[in-house]
Amino acid sequence: MEKEILLKNLKMFEENASWFSGNYSEIVEKYEGKTVAVKDQKIVMVKASLDEVLKEFESRKEDVGSIYIATIPEKAIAFIL
C-alpha cells in the first residue's frame, strides 16, 4: 500500500512538474515573487509565501503528496549554486 502511494504521488508530481516546466516563462511573468501550487496540471493556489501555501493545504486537510509547489524568483535575480 505504501509503495502504491509512493508510486502514485511520484507519477502525479511528475505530471505537475512537467506542466510547470512547460509553462515556466508565462508563470514567471505572471507570478513573480509569489508561491504557486500546481495540481492536475493547473495552478490551484497562489500565495505570498510557501508557508501560507502549506498552511492553507493543512487547514483544508489536503495531502500535498502529488502537488508541485514553487516559489517564483524575482525576474532580475538568478542563482549560481
Place this chain on the structure above:
Amino acid sequence: MKIPLRIRKQFDELMAFANATIRAPHIRRPVPIEFLVDTGSPWIAIAPRDVKKVNISIPTLKKPQKFVTILFAGSKFWRYLLENASVYVLDETGNIVKVDLPAVSVLWPTKGKPEEFDSIPSVLGCDFIALGEFQLHFNPSKMIAFLEKP
C-alpha cells in the same frame, strides 16, 4: 536502466531537474520534491523550502563532523545530516528505483528568515550519482537528460 530528467529553461539557460521522494526517520511528510541536478554540489542537499515541505524538524538533526557550514547560492547555511535515508525515483518505465544513502544533507540558513530562501532549489549532487552508480547524460542542445545505470 534510465532515470529520465526534466529539462527546463530557467534564467535563460537549460537546466536538468529530477523528482524524488526521500524517506528517513526524521521526515514527517515523505512527499516528492524537485532537485536541480548539480555536479557542483558534493552532496544531495535539501534546501529550506523542501525542509518545510517534507516537514523536517531541524533541532532533531545532527551536524556532521566535517563541512558544517556551506556557502550556497551566495548565502551561508548550516549543514545537518538526515541519516539512514532512502531516495526513491522513477525509471523510464515508471517503476520505482531506490537508492540508500548513509545520509542526506539538509541546509538551514545561519541567519535571516528561512522564507528568504524559498526560491532556492534542493540539489542532487555527486554522492547520489556515485552511490547510486549512475552515469549522468546531459545534452541540453538536444534536450536529452537522464541518469543511467549500465
